[in-house]
Amino acid sequence: MSVSLQSEAIDVAAEYAQLVGDSPGAAVATFTGYVRNHSDAHAVTELELEHYPEMARKVLENLGQSAAERFGLSNWRIVHRFGRLAVSETIVWVGAVADHRGEAISACDLMMDTLKTDAPFWKREQGPAGGQWVANRDSDTERRARWQSGDVQ
Amino acid sequence: MSVSLQSEAIDVAAEYAQLVGDSPGAAVATFTGYVRNHSDAHAVTELELEHYPEMARKVLENLGQSAAERFGLSNWRIVHRFGRLAVSETIVWVGAVADHRGEAISACDLMMDTLKTDAPFWKREQGPAGGQWVANRDSDTERRARWQSGDVQ
Amino acid sequence: MSITIKLFSALREALGESEFELDLSDVSEASAQIDVAAIKALLSQRGAEWKEALNQPNLVHALNHNVVFTDAAVSEGDELAFFPPMTGG
């Protein structure tokens, strides 16, 4: 039940082992996001992630707790990086432990959707033509709205 | 893009590393199922998983390929155990790699739902009162039906 | 003509058999096409346990590793399996 904001690469195996512990629940879902080597239209050679530390921690803790209450999680973890990231490096990792698979998977889905639109991080892509701030996606806003509309249980 | 049926415990970290490889896609979702120490009404001390090997392999390969086509996966993996399993041991692991998070998460969700109702495995729980075959759940059949009805994209 | 019968889980346990060859020479001479329902009827003659086990409402039939309805036609060398609903994962 914790959040990490870090500049170091995410050790997915270590995070998983710590999330699950010695006596795992029945169902564990995880999601990992990586830096892609391309954006919609151009190549990406490096990503820079700016963040608002105090607010980011608060938002991520709140959304982990919301997901835990909504889906009855016995454990959860959100790790988000900041700073300079090379192509193929980890950006974000979320994990959820629940009694049933639907709850664990939906919790990861919710945490990622909410994180994308509510957590104060901003991506700047470095490419052949220089740096460029990434624009937010309408599809992210729509995915976020599903959780309020009752489209998803 | 492969299936493993095995009696040995699932090495989640090794499976993850092999699924992702050297140049990961943008989005990786995983699900792990463990043996619970309780069923609906009674304690469980051990689980025995019977399976129909040739059919299980075929069903799991088909459902991995279906998920890959439906969600444009660049890689997927399904590992399912058989034989005697102690409490807290792994039963099943699925992983999906896609370009976007929604596809990777939905693919894991679909693979698990389909696997539960379509793959020929049968659980027998060992408890204080002896062994007992696990009955299938209506909720599993309902979750499975979502993927045909268009409730889930 | 003969086929392979496989039984799994509670069915295997109740009937005390997991796999056997079923000779259909007599039946195949009598009727042009044999389906899963005919095999169930034939096996049900083996006794009360067989009749009960093979006529439970949730019984699943898999012919050559594909789940089928009882009207599926059976051919020489086929593998026909009977089992309760799956509970893996």
Add this chain to the structure above:
Amino acid sequence: MSITIKLFSALREALGESEFELDLSDVSEASAQIDVAAIKALLSQRGAEWKEALNQPNLVHALNHNVVFTDAAVSEGDELAFFPPMTGG
């Protein structure tokens, strides 16, 4: 009365500042309550870039780490941040 202003991402870059104290003594004497809209109006007087940056349609305002509308009241010691829509994850 003074508050802390923080700017992030493209806004920080366009305006060349990331954090500063904003003295509101004059304004707070004139009006009983100061809201986010009033701070935006005040900062917009700093020049054309400020006016443009602070009036873009998607601007997000966070008061003490909570996203707020422009009618949120601002108090002594508050931290008010302006930034474009988030793009993490």
